[in-house]
Amino acid sequence: METKPPIPRAVLVGIQLPEVDDVAHAASLEELGRLVKTLGYEVVGSVSQRRDGTGAGALLGSGKLAELAALTGGSGTITSMASAPKAKARARFEGAGAEAAAPAAPEPGEGPRPDFVIVDHELSPSQIRNLERATGAEVLDRTGVIVEIFHRHANTREAKLQVEMARLKYVAPRLRESSGGGGRQQGPGAGESHLDLDRRKIRDRLAELKDQLEAVQRDSDHRRSARRDQLRVALVGYTNAGKSSLMRALTGSQVLVEDKLFATLDTTVRILQPETRPRVLVSDTVGFIKQLPHDLVASFRSTLTEALEASLLLYVVDASDPTWEAQLKVSQDVLREIGADAVPSRLVLNKMDRLDEAARDALRERFPDAIQLSAHRPGDVSDLRDTIVGFFEAAMVEDTLSLPYSKQGLIGEIYDSARVLSEDYDEHGRVLRVRGLPGAIARLRRGLEG
Ligand SMILES: Nc1nc2c(ncn2[C@@H]2O[C@H](COP(=O)(O)OP(=O)(O)OP(=O)(O)O)[C@@H](O)[C@H]2O)c(=O)[nH]1
Numbered sequence: 001m002e003t004k005p006p007i008p009r010a011v012l013v014g015i016q017l018p019e020v021d022d023v024a025h026a027a028s029l030e031e032l033g034r035l036v037k038t039l040g041y042e043v044v045g046s047v048s049q050r051r052d053g054t055g056a057g058a059l060l061g062s063g064k065l066a067e068l069a070a071l072t073g074g075s076g077t078i079t080s081m082a083s084a085p086k087a088k089a090r091a092r093f094e095g096a097g098a099e100a101a102a103p104a105a106p107e108p109g110e111g112p113r114p115d116f117v118i119v120d121h122e123l124s125p126s127q128i129r130n131l132e133r134a135t136g137a138e139v140l141d142r143t144g145v146i147v148e149i150f151h152r153h154a155n156t157r158e159a160k161l162q163v164e165m166a167r168l169k170y171v172a173p174r175l176r177e178s179s180g181g182g183g184r185q186q187g188p189g190a191g192e193s194h195l196d197l198d199r200r201k202i203r204d205r206l207a208e209l210k211d212q213l214e215a216v217q218r219d220s221d222h223r224r225s226a227r228r229d230q231l232r233v234a235l236v237g238y239t240n241a242g243k244s245s246l247m248r249a250l251t252g253s254q255v256l257v258e259d260k261l262f263a264t265l266d267t268t269v270r271i272l273q274p275e276t277r278p279r280v281l282v283s284d285t286v287g288f289i290k291q292l293p294h295d296l297v298a299s300f301r302s303t304l305t306e307a308l309e310a311s312l313l314l315y316v317v318d319a320s321d322p323t324w325e326a327q328l329k330v331s332q333d334v335l336r337e338i339g340a341d342a343v344p345s346r347l348v349l350n351k352m353d354r355l356d357e358a359a360r361d362a363l364r365e366r367f368p369d370a371i372q373l374s375a376h377r378p379g380d381v382s383d384l385r386d387t388i389v390g391f392f393e394a395a396m397v398e399d400t401l402s403l404p405y406s407k408q409g410l411i412g413e414i415y416d417s418a419r420v421l422s423e424d425y426d427e428h429g430r431v432l433r434v435r436g437l438p439g440a441i442a443r444l445r446r447g448l449e450g
């Protein structure tokens with residue numbers, strides 16, 4: 001008996017559109033390769049072709065299709081009846097009704113041939129079908145890969161619910177009959193084909209998920225509103241830029257840092273260290289990626305709200321990546337859509353330790369306002385902390401609050417949201433000289449008067 005490879009093997013496929021240059025095309029395929037590795041597959045090759053569009057029935061021209069099929073062991077033609085499409089994709093999604101299934105165990109491949117063809121573009125269900133017919137392999141597109149990674153990495157209840165919704169919405173139009181012909185079935189649901197039944201189940205499940213999600217979101221909105229008017233800075237940016245590394249260094253927390261795409265899927269909030277008065281809260285957020293599937297943007301909701309409510313956004317980029325400017329644009333575009341471009345921001349050029357002096361100078365010339373640093377250098381991190389503190393210091397104002405004897409219970413809140421410069425007493429109660437953000441002071445004043 002032949003020993004079978006334990007890790008699924010994948011071939012990448014990319015179309016280079018006329019407006020995409022060679023560097024961007026190579027970077028996109030490279031990024032797809034990293035996404036695929038994050039899924040636990042081995043990339044064994046890639047096929048790419050220059051074309052005017054991605055709309056062709058089998059995506060590739062017939063020559064390229066034959067080249068791809070030679071790698072995967074398929075017939076190379078769409079009309080062939082050879083090797084019916086595998087129902088693996090469908091099977092993988094069948095557990096979707098349950099809470100995040102464990103990562104699928106790698107399925108053994110058939111000999112050394114790749115089991116997967118992974119395409120760097122969003123495909124229509126019929127393109128997927130055609131490619132599967134021609135290659136005999138299972139076909140996933142970029143969206144499918146990202147949805148699957150999100151599914152595996154989601155940790156909190158909110159993220160899990162959101163990702164399950166995105167996954168069902170992705171899979172519903174791609175469902176097909178499991179048993180070739182697609183006839184009507186007897187028994188429960190008689191009169192409905194399997195396909196109709198599956199689709200109806202998905203609709204019901206989506207409605208259920210929507211309700212649950214709304215309940216969870218009411219909770220987290222509540223928690224967030226309790227943090228309003230606090231000093232908040234959010235780390236935002238492309239996946240793998242180093243946001244979590246900076247978060248760790250700035251707050252001394254143990255958030256996950258990994259050389260993986262989408263290591264972080266949940267927003268975490270920690271206190272800037274050494275602690276200031278009032279405290280500064282730092283949020284680490286999920287990374288962005290190009291061609292983010294539309295339904296998944298919803299699962300960024302908590303991250304996006306975090307960004308929208310911060311007083312300062314730090315756009316973190318991996319300056320050692322030749323495509324960092326395009327990556328920055330992706331993050332800015334998503335945040336602009338929700339109006340977060342109104343939040344004051346700074347550009348943070350991370351991973352400077354990977355660049356030589358000349359490259360650093362060139363960047364300084366072009367982006368004089370950007371903060372250059374390495375998350376791995378403690379001195380750089382401490383400078384960044386000072387910059388953050390300085391930003392809030394400049395935004396703060398001084399004011400006087402009178403705390404009547406009947407409201408002494410509010411003293412803790414005052415100390416939490418402002419810096420108390422001095423405390424005096426008069427016949428009504430305490431008189432505090434405070435320094436804080438205008439919004440926070442206004443809120444305290446309302447509490448004292450109400
Ligand atoms: N050389 C170098 N590597 C860094 C630096 N900052 C982060 N890294 C590495 O970059 C990789 C990604 O870092 P993370 O902090 O997980 O990145 P992230 O932005 O949180 O990524 P996602 O959570 O996937 O969005 C890890 O392997 C880090 O060790 C840096 O300043 N220099």
Ligand SMILES: [Mg+2]
Nearest residue numbers: 243244263264
């Ligand atoms: Mg992270």
